Amino acid sequence: MPRKLLNVLLPAATGTLFIAAWYAVCFSLNEDNRFLLPTPGEVLGALRDNQDTLAHATLNTAEGALLGFALSAAVSFALALGLSLSSLVRVSLYPYLMILQMMPVIVFAPILVLWVGPGLKSVTIITFLICFFPLVVNTTQGLVSTDHNLVDLFKMYRATKWQEIFLLRVPAALPYFFTGLRIAAVLAPIGALVGDYTAGSSAGDGGGLGFQAIIYSSQAEYPALFATAAVTCVLGFILVAAVLALNWLALHQWHDSFERTDK
Amino acid sequence: MVEFRDVDKRYGNGPLVLERINFSAQPNDFIGLIGPSGCGKSTLLKLIAGLSPVTAGAIAIEGAAPATAANNLAFIFQEPTLLPWLTVAKNVEVPLRLRLASAAHRRETRKNALALVGLAGRENSYPRQLSGGQKMRVSIARALSIAPKLLLLDEPFGALDEITRGHLNEELLAIRQRQAWTAFFVTHSVAEAVFLSNRLFVLSANPGRLHRELRIDLPYPRTADTRQSRDYQQLVAEVSRLLRSVETIAA
Numbered sequence: 001m002p003r004k005l006l007n008v009l010l011p012a013a014t015g016t017l018f019i020a021a022w023y024a025v026c027f028s029l030n031e032d033n034r035f036l037l038p039t040p041g042e043v044l045g046a047l048r049d050n051q052d053t054l055a056h057a058t059l060n061t062a063e064g065a066l067l068g069f070a071l072s073a074a075v076s077f078a079l080a081l082g083l084s085l086s087s088l089v090r091v092s093l094y095p096y097l098m099i100l101q102m103m104p105v106i107v108f109a110p111i112l113v114l115w116v117g118p119g120l121k122s123v124t125i126i127t128f129l130i131c132f133f134p135l136v137v138n139t140t141q142g143l144v145s146t147d148h149n150l151v152d153l154f155k156m157y158r159a160t161k162w163q164e165i166f167l168l169r170v171p172a173a174l175p176y177f178f179t180g181l182r183i184a185a186v187l188a189p190i191g192a193l194v195g196d197y198t199a200g201s202s203a204g205d206g207g208g209l210g211f212q213a214i215i216y217s218s219q220a221e222y223p224a225l226f227a228t229a230a231v232t233c234v235l236g237f238i239l240v241a242a243v244l245a246l247n248w249l250a251l252h253q254w255h256d257s258f259e260r261t262d263k
Numbered sequence: 264m265v266e267f268r269d270v271d272k273r274y275g276n277g278p279l280v281l282e283r284i285n286f287s288a289q290p291n292d293f294i295g296l297i298g299p300s301g302c303g304k305s306t307l308l309k310l311i312a313g314l315s316p317v318t319a320g321a322i323a324i325e326g327a328a329p330a331t332a333a334n335n336l337a338f339i340f341q342e343p344t345l346l347p348w349l350t351v352a353k354n355v356e357v358p359l360r361l362r363l364a365s366a367a368h369r370r371e372t373r374k375n376a377l378a379l380v381g382l383a384g385r386e387n388s389y390p391r392q393l394s395g396g397q398k399m400r401v402s403i404a405r406a407l408s409i410a411p412k413l414l415l416l417d418e419p420f421g422a423l424d425e426i427t428r429g430h431l432n433e434e435l436l437a438i439r440q441r442q443a444w445t446a447f448f449v450t451h452s453v454a455e456a457v458f459l460s461n462r463l464f465v466l467s468a469n470p471g472r473l474h475r476e477l478r479i480d481l482p483y484p485r486t487a488d489t490r491q492s493r494d495y496q497q498l499v500a501e502v503s504r505l506l507r508s509v510e511t512i513a514a
Contacts, residue, residue, distance in 0.1 A: 149344045156312060156338045157358045157409075167360070171348045254348045254389045 038223035043230065046223035053212065058231050061208035064120055065192035065235065068127025069184060075128075076135035077177070083136075084143035084169065085161075094140075101133035105191070109198035118199050123208065126195030131184035138183070142176025143169050175255055178247040185243040189236040209235075264290045264445045265311060265413065270320035272306055279470035280306050284320070286464070286473065288445055290412075295460030295479075296449045297502070299510045303471030304449040308415045311447060312338050324413065332413070337406035339416045343398035345390040345405075351377070352386035355405045362409075376404035379438050396427040403435070407442065414446045421451065429487070432458055436485055453502045457495060458485060463502065467509045474509050477502065 001009075019040055026039045038046070047054065083090045105126055113122050146169050154164050196210030209228050216225040252258040265288040272281040281303040288294055296304045309315040310322060313329030324332035337358070345354045355376055356369045364372075377383050380400040390398055399419060406414060420428040432455055439446070450456050456463055460479050467474040481495055489495055 147344070149340055149342055150346065152314065153338070153340070153344050153357075154361070155314065156333070156336075157361045158333050159361045163361055167357075168346070171346070174348070254391060256391065 035220070035222060038226055042223040043226040046221070047227040047230065050224050050227060054209075054227065054231055056206060057209045057212045057228075058235060060120075060206065061123070061189065061192045061196055061210070061232070062235055064123030064195060064208065065127055065188040065239065067120070067124040068191060068195075069131050069188040069239070071124065072128045072131035072135055072184060072188075073181060076132055076180070077139055080136050080139035080143055080173075081165070081170075083140045085165070090140070090144075097133065097136060101137065105129045106194055106198070109195060113199040122199030123192050123195035126199065127188050127191035130187050130191035130194075134183040134187070135177075135180040138176045138180030139173060142173030145176070146172045174250055175257065178243070178251065181243045182240065182247070185239040186236055188239055189232055193232055264288045264292065264325060265447075266323045268321045268323075270310065270322060271318045272303065272310060272315070273318050274315075279318075281310075282470040282472050284471075284473055286476070288447075288462075290445055291443055292462055293439070293446045293448065293460050295456035295463040296447060296466065297451070297453065297456045297463065297506060298466030298471070298474070299468045299506075301471075302466040302468040304466060305417050306471070308338070308417050308447055308449060311413070312336060312415055334409075335412040337409055337411035337414050339402055339406050339414065339419045341418045341421055343390070343395075343402040345398060345401055347390050349389075350386060351382065351388050351390070351393070351401050354390065354401055355408050357405060358409045372408050372410075373404075376408045377401075379407060379441070380404045380434065395423055396431065399423065399431060400434075403431075403438075407438070410442070411444050414444045416446060416448045418449050418451065420455065428452075428455065429490075433485075433487060435459065436483065440484055453499055453506060454490075457481075457498045457502055458490065465502070465505050465509060475505060477505075 022037075022040055026034070026037050029037065083093060109122070109126055112125060116122055116125060150168055150172070151164070154168055159167070192208065193210045193213070196208035197214065198210075209232055213225060213228050216222070216228060248258070267284045267286050270281060270284040271279060273279050284307065296307060298304055306315070310317055311324070311329060313333060322329055324336070346357065349357070352373055355373045359369045359372060373386075374383070377386065380403050382397065382400050382404065385393070385397070390401070393401065402419070420431050423431065436459065446459075448456070448459055457479055461483075463477040463479055464473055465475045465477065466472065477498075479498060481489060481492070481498070
């Protein structure tokens with residue numbers, strides 16, 4: 001069988017098997033426990049029944065996720081530039097950045113709500129914090145790992161510091177920056193959801209997916225809860241796809257991670 | 264053109280890399296530098312380029328210190344050192360862009376330089392679409408774009424296959440017929456050193472010293488036929504013997 005066909009058929013088969021196994025587990029539960037795991041069909045049904053609520057919540061969460069993600073990308077890029085400029089600054093700050101990366105942002109979510117108020121602001125800040133560290137660490141790494149031969153070349157031609165940064169170090173760091181963006185794109189919707197879970201509930205705009213998860217969970221509407229999770233997945237998928245598209249636009253012509261188109 | 268007076272060089276507190284180097288290069292000299300590994304050939308180029316300071320002695324390039332002579336000096340590294348995200352055209356324009364030359368001047372210069380190395384028509388390719396030899400040609404074109412008076416080449420063809428290397432040697436000399444520059448060329452290949460140079464410095468190692476200077480009096484222009492001549496082959500044999508004796512001292 002041609003490889004291309006296999007590439008389509010095999011994942012399709014895995015998906016079908018997974019759904020079949022899901023149904024099998026559902027039907028093997030006894031009558032009393034059936035409510036614990038809704039069938040795929042029931043999840044789809046819940047998705048349809050709650051589509052207006054979920055659509056509204058998705059937009060709210062997407063807004064927080066995007067704002068936090070974009071803010072994080074911009075701030076981390078600027079900070080990484082600062083870190084890359086001076087090894088003294090790097091030595092002073094880098095260890096703490098690594099430690100801060102380990103910090104469980106979710107623990108501080110409740111206090112953040114007190115500081116800046118519930119709703120979009122809190123959600124954006126929490127998303128920002130969760131996306132921030134992989135971005136700043138990857139970008140800094142990229143900015144300081146420029147091929148030293150190319151740095152010598154620039155020195156040779158008496159490039160100014162600014163020329164070295166913007167004509168050499170920044171473009172050379174792009175692949176690292178995009179690696180950071182990809183990780184952050186996966187984290188952003190989760191960050192927004194977590195933020196919303198703790199900080200979105202009392203917002204006047206009806207809250208986001210995290211708030212809906214709390215409601216569905218407390219009302220034992222498990223099919224709708226599963227539907228909420230599925231919608232979050234889709235949101236993450238769209239964000240990652242957008243980053244991959246940008247990555248392709250920026251790198252496909254020259255970077256080795258993309259196959260050669262001609263020789 | 265380039266003068267070394269009693270130049271010593273060590274890195275930090277390390278051992279002497281170069282000891283009491285004295286020579287005077289005349290305009291249009293093509294000086295080959297050959298010697299065992301660790302004899303400081305590449306260091307010598309870095310000193311000329313002003314990428315590293317001398318420990319003792321003095322270097323003058325047209326009477327000035329290396330750091331101030333940079334405008335007329337181009338370096339061709341062992342690797343092509345192209346910026347992978349730029350097209351061939353943009354890569355060749357890098358030195359002029361760093362000097363804030365006008366777009367028109369950059370375009371004109373780039374066209375001429377690429378024509379010289381036989382890559383007209385590849386302006387829009389990216390480095391990864393080129394072969395090793397083509398990348399090195401772009402690197403040469405980039406160096407030529409600033410119309411250098413002094414060209415420093417650090418084993419530029421070392422990673423290429425023998426045939427490509429031979430072609431590029433011939434092309435380099437052909438370009439030299441049309442542009443006047445003084446060259447310092449580091450290589451491990453005796454054949455290449457003899458083919459290109461009019462003066463050949465044989466260095467010994469630990470510390471690097473100027474062991475012997477040979478005049479290579481084969482007439483320019485040299486072509487593929489030069490390699491068939493008896494004089495050329497005798498010189499290659501002589502330099503090989505000399506190099507073996509130097510390497511025995513080092514060992």
